[in-house]
Amino acid sequence: MPVEHFDAIVVGAGPSGNAAAYTMGKAGMNVLQIDRGEYPGSKNVQGAILYSDALERMIPDFRETAPLERHVVEQRFWMLDEKSHTGTHHRSDSFNEERPNRYTILRAQFDKWFAKQVRAAGVTLITETTVIELVRNAEGRVIGVLTDREGGPVHADVVVLGEGVNGLVAQRSGLRPELRPQHVALAVKETHFLPEETIRERFNLSDENEGVVIEVLGSVSSGMVGTGFLYTNRESISIGVGCLVSDFAEKQIPPYALLDRFKNHPSVRPLLKGAEMKEYVAHLIPEGGYDAIPKLTGDGWLIVGDAGQFVNAVHREGSNLAMTTGRIAGECLARLKAEGRPATEANLKVYRDALEQSFVLKDLRKYRKIPKLLKQNRQLFTTWPAVINRSMQAFLRVDGRDKRAKEAEILRGLKTARGNWLNVAADMVKVARAWR
Amino acid sequence: MTNKAAETTVPRMEERLYQNRYMVDEGNPHVRILPRQGGDSPELRALVNICPAGCYSLNEAGRVEVAADGCMECGTCRIVCQGTGELDWSWPRGGYGVLFKFG
Numbered sequence: 211m212p213v214e215h216f217d218a219i220v221v222g223a224g225p226s227g228n229a230a231a232y233t234m235g236k237a238g239m240n241v242l243q244i245d246r247g248e249y250p251g252s253k254n255v256q257g258a259i260l261y262s263d264a265l266e267r268m269i270p271d272f273r274e275t276a277p278l279e280r281h282v283v284e285q286r287f288w289m290l291d292e293k294s295h296t297g298t299h300h301r302s303d304s305f306n307e308e309r310p311n312r313y314t315i316l317r318a319q320f321d322k323w324f325a326k327q328v329r330a331a332g333v334t335l336i337t338e339t340t341v342i343e344l345v346r347n348a349e350g351r352v353i354g355v356l357t358d359r360e361g362g363p364v365h366a367d368v369v370v371l372g373e374g375v376n377g378l379v380a381q382r383s384g385l386r387p388e389l390r391p392q393h394v395a396l397a398v399k400e401t402h403f404l405p406e407e408t409i410r411e412r413f414n415l416s417d418e419n420e421g422v423v424i425e426v427l428g429s430v431s432s433g434m435v436g437t438g439f440l441y442t443n444r445e446s447i448s449i450g451v452g453c454l455v456s457d458f459a460e461k462q463i464p465p466y467a468l469l470d471r472f473k474n475h476p477s478v479r480p481l482l483k484g485a486e487m488k489e490y491v492a493h494l495i496p497e498g499g500y501d502a503i504p505k506l507t508g509d510g511w512l513i514v515g516d517a518g519q520f521v522n523a524v525h526r527e528g529s530n531l532a533m534t535t536g537r538i539a540g541e542c543l544a545r546l547k548a549e550g551r552p553a554t555e556a557n558l559k560v561y562r563d564a565l566e567q568s569f570v571l572k573d574l575r576k577y578r579k580i581p582k583l584l585k586q587n588r589q590l591f592t593t594w595p596a597v598i599n600r601s602m603q604a605f606l607r608v609d610g611r612d613k614r615a616k617e618a619e620i621l622r623g624l625k626t627a628r629g630n631w632l633n634v635a636a637d638m639v640k641v642a643r644a645w646r
Numbered sequence: 647m648t649n650k651a652a653e654t655t656v657p658r659m660e661e662r663l664y665q666n667r668y669m670v671d672e673g674n675p676h677v678r679i680l681p682r683q684g685g686d687s688p689e690l691r692a693l694v695n696i697c698p699a700g701c702y703s704l705n706e707a708g709r710v711e712v713a714a715d716g717c718m719e720c721g722t723c724r725i726v727c728q729g730t731g732e733l734d735w736s737w738p739r740g741g742y743g744v745l746f747k748f749g
Contacts (some may be wrong), residue, residue: 246737248669252745300738317749338741350674358739376721378737389721396722400662401748433717446748459726462695466662489748490662492698492720 216366221341223250224315226515226532227372233540235331246340251321255493256640260315263532265390275626277319279443280421281310289595290428295477296602314441316610344383352510375494375516386504388578393498396451399466406445497523499581500574507558514539524577538564579644597627655672659700663716677714678734684708702736
């Protein structure tokens with residue numbers, strides 16, 4: 211690679227890196243994007259739900275060409291015990307709108323498409339190239355990157371780190387501390403293929419465009435802080451489970467054993483019947499929330515996406531936060547460039563300020579106390595789902611006993627499960643306060 | 647593999663990873679163990695159970711070994727063992743390693 215100078219270098223071609231590169235390319239900046247995959251997307255993993263809003267703000271007509279699986283018309287939330295699930299469903303025909311709100315996607319294919327739009331915006335992309343470290347000048351300002359390709363460093367006015375959850379470049383360049391096991395979840399997922407009509411019938415869908423999302427809490431995580439999920443794609447089902455790395459390390463439960471148990475749960479097994487598994491993946495998800503966000507900017511660099519811990523674990527949102535942080539970073543850098551101001555730490559304060567004004571940091575701040583609450587209150591993943599399922603059983607079974615006796619049994623079961631009524635009340639107060 | 651409703655299916659790790667695509671960088675593993683004197687740490691030993699690709703195993707001498715060919719590059723091992731100094735972990739060279747079809 212010849213020594214060349216760019217306005218910006220973007221590390222990574224996931225949702226955050228692509229959003230940043232696209233925005234700067236559209237603004238006429240000279241941008242180099244570097245990804246370590248064979249093609250953009252080949253190293254990238256997600257559940258995956260695409261939230262239209264974040265993408266629409268950059269590419270309003272994305273629906274015409276993007277590889278989308280199904281738009282979500284129904285969301286199920288299940289609390290699981292060993293044999294049962296109790297939950298809520300929300301299904302609405304209003305999700306069958308002209309511009310649907312959420313879609314299931316396959317990230318390897320979607321990211322490839324997004325990267326094509328980025329290149330069309332004038333960005334230079336090099337793949338199969340791993341960034342090793344940042345290059346600084348004598349004053350400590352970041353002035354470029356060193357890759358595993360021959361030819362020495364590549365220089366730029368600013369480096370945008372959209373390198374994903376592991377964030378090795380930032381970490382090894384001393385910009386951020388190492389991730390802590392309690393701040394990341396390990397998720398494993400399998401993609402199971404079925405004929406489109408089978409998925410349509412099994413999930414009660416009208417056509418090949420409608421989809422269902424199931425989020426699962428309870429025995430699926432075997433006492434760890436975690437959740438399971440099942441998403442319908444056009445001709446496949448994505449099924450996975452994720453729990454905190456600190457919990458896996460302590461309990462030493464193999465993640466694939468957890469996934470196998472979930473797949474074989476009586477509520478899930480019929481949904482996967484006859485399916486052919488065609489891929490098994492694992493990935494980390496940043497779940498530390500607001501307090502785990504690292505320093506986001508410095509002289510000549512800024513961080514976007516998962517690398518900045520931008521995931522709302524409560525609402526299972528991540529790719530939209532990635533795209534939004536990437537877009538906002540791109541906009542800020544384009545403005546600085548236009549005004550002829552360098553990307554110093556002081557000038558990059560506009561990025562942090564803009565994030566504070568957006569839903570990204572407002573939401574993460576709102577749920578700031580949730581990660582700690584979940585770690586300290588395992589009963590929310592164990593006792594409560596079990597009690598709720600037992601109570602529903604007692605409520606629904608008709609066995610000659612009178613209703614008042616049944617109610618008393620349900621209440622007794624609730625009290626026994628948590629020791630006393632004070633604990634029951636405390637759980638409710640704790641959740642309400644952390645949620646607020 | 648096929649998942650029949652009536653039976654519990656628990657695929658072996660080789661079957662599970664069989665469908666994945668990899669470009670293995672022969673002779674240049676991206677994860678290496680730097681064995682500690684006096685035995686492996688509990689963190690390193692935990693990886694035998696919790697590595698999602700089953701890359702870690704115990705050898706005949708009871709020490710932990712790694713074979714990273716099936717690695718899905720999640721980084722769990724790196725984070726669990728960050729304080730022990732027993733892992734030399736880097737991304738595979740550009741273009742090598744796991745290549746997701748669906749992601």
